[in-house]
Amino acid sequence: MVDRITVEVARYRPEKEAEPSFQAYEVPCRKDWVILDGLNHIKDHLDGTLSYRWSCRMGVCGSCGMTVNGEPKLTCATFLADYAPGPLRVEPLRNFPIIRDVIVDIDDFMQKLSAVKPWLIRDAEKPLAEGEYRQTPAQLDEYKQFSMCINCMLCYSACPVYGLDPEFIGPAAIALAQRYNLDSRDQGARQRDEVLSKHEGIWSCTFVGECTKVCPKHVDPAGAIQRYKLSSAMGSVKDFLMPWRGK
């Protein structure tokens, strides 16, 4: 006998409903089933109208983030059995407009990501014929962690600052800016600085570290923000003491 578990899923169809409500479904609670397997069971066999995003089912595409019993989770990397005997509540990620059911609108992040110029910036490009930019394993380690972000948005969902102030660039975009700032091949820190320091949001980050706690890829966005603040504060002190230092 397979145990069963009740999953209460937030439903919202803007064409029909004025506001979200919950709908309960009972699904098998197998030991190796993740929450996403439960949702797929609902969609296949119980109710084809339930909509959600997913793709890889291996925690790398970043599609399947939802709020599970109040916490942001990748539903493909969270076992159903961990919530037994249930019921368990699945809602859209917080702090984003809801498009439908548990699907949220992440346009805002996509724009912020572009804004921080997440690409290698060089004063002069080295011709391909001259080979690779040398980078030692230690130099790689400097930024490696920040390059692991899968853009799953769990950190935005958890961030109290972003919740209050949607202008805040937010954890993942700052971590990705730092990913390039700390890359030994990059020379674009100054350009990114203009974007990062423009908005006071970054200073209102209180280092509660909710983003780092929920990040499924150990990116440590809170660490990236702290580090940025330090370097940027030091940068302005240095600029003040050594104005000739053209960064």
Added chain:
Amino acid sequence: MVASHDVVLVGGGGAGLRAAIAIAEANPRLSVAVVSKVYPMRSHTVSAEGGAAGVIRADDSLDEHCYDTISGGDWLSDQDAVEAFVKEAPEELLRLEHWGCPWSREPDGRIGVRPFGGMKKMRTWYAADKTGFHMLHALFQTSLKYRAVARYDEWFVTKLLVDDGRVQGVVAIELRSGRIQPILAKATILCTGGCGRVFPFTTNATIKTGDGMALAYRAGAPLKDMEFMQYHPTGLPFTGILITEAARAEGGWLLNKDGYRYLQDYDLGKPTPKPVLRSMELGPRDRLSQVFVKEMEKGRTIDTPYGPVVNLDLRHLGERVINTKLPFVRELCLKYQNIDPIKEMIPVRPVVHYMMGGVHTDIHGATPLPGLYAAGEVACVSINGANRLGSNSLPELLVFGARAGRAAAEYASSQKEPGPAVVAQAEDERRRLVHDLLQRTDGRERIATVRDAMQKTMEESAGIYRSGPGLAKAADRLGELEEQARRIGLDDHSRTFNTELVTALELQFMVEVARTMVGSALKREESRGAHQRIDFPKRDDQRFLAHSLCRRAADGSCRIEYLPVTITRWPPGERVYGR
């Protein structure tokens, strides 16, 4: 509403993004659109683990990479295409380094390379064991700096628009609003990836439903070598999650239920404590998967609720090697199978992994249909022949993505604007989607039922081993399933982000693609690479040193013709491993 661009790309994975950048660089005045059913950085390229091959070491040569690819492909690769590919791969990988890809390094800061199955020399570039993830994010983030690249994120393409013998754009659904509209273009490039989901047990993400192959096929372009579907020998049971070949390259062993390295019984070399290239566990994928079936028939595999498995043993590598070289493998085992490879063996079985066949293109990515190009897993150039070598696919996305982008840019520059006829066609397509699917209330079939039946049919008849009678039966069954897929009844009749509508369309694409696979497999009466016929166990160069080309007949059945393989310098020989 009608949108219009110079070049439209369907797909924002590795191939699509590389093509987009190539176009933006070739001619910044052209407007380029990337249409993708998921946000580009969610594309399936993100899951690739092991690495990307490109010759860079002094002890290696282009000819050796060519030979490994051609012999690995059982001489079905076009050798002119392989030569171009091998030559351009290192350049492309280096370009990605200049775009920020965090390749793993040697202590002195040079690019590091690792061994890989079927490759005789170390030439596989890697970014820990998240190579595809890092490549895709580097490409996507770099693409953001090109203003000429417009994006249609979460738009689903349902049809190619063809008039006057030319492809002139697509019809797509904007998922968020449900709006259905044409996106016109002077040139269209398909970069939609593979079709592993036609099988029940696959490493492929749920989005890999062969859409581009079906789109091209319906529009009149031929599909090439569709009988060649690669199994990867080591997937986790149930989820199909891939345990990368790198686990074996670092020295992992495959053991049967007696703890015996059974590969030594099948002419794949002698067991040695250290891994030897092209030998034993580093033999080619098709052979390793076939040997699994033989081992199963001998009763030497291990039975589990998810079917028979063998064990992949990494324990002797030790904690340090596993944590530094294979951290993702460990993470996957812990998170999805609740197994720690430092202490336990990993149960594995062969899983459907990669489509060697696809839309027929020349070495510039052009299909026989003017205005239509294809690159990446959806295309068949062919460099992969009857069996792709691991780590050749990622560089293929780059080399042929860039080539297709440049060719399409040049073609688009000389074409006039698409005409009104295609706008009228788009209106017909809109009506079909709305009346036959979205608003239909008398549909009887459920998506999951038809899908499961299709997958079962494919696994039983077109899996690792095939037979004439089995394939013939499958062809009939798929004909019925195609009918059923047409009569799908949706629960969901709404417009906003209707994922059930998307799934229904994907199912129709998949059944179409499955039919071409079975049709092509039935006609190829020989065994070569990934296509093994128990009724024709030998390779037959007299009759079949040729690509199959599958065209759609008016009644929906497939017509097969053959096209000779291009041989430049490497005459067909025997595939030898472990000797």
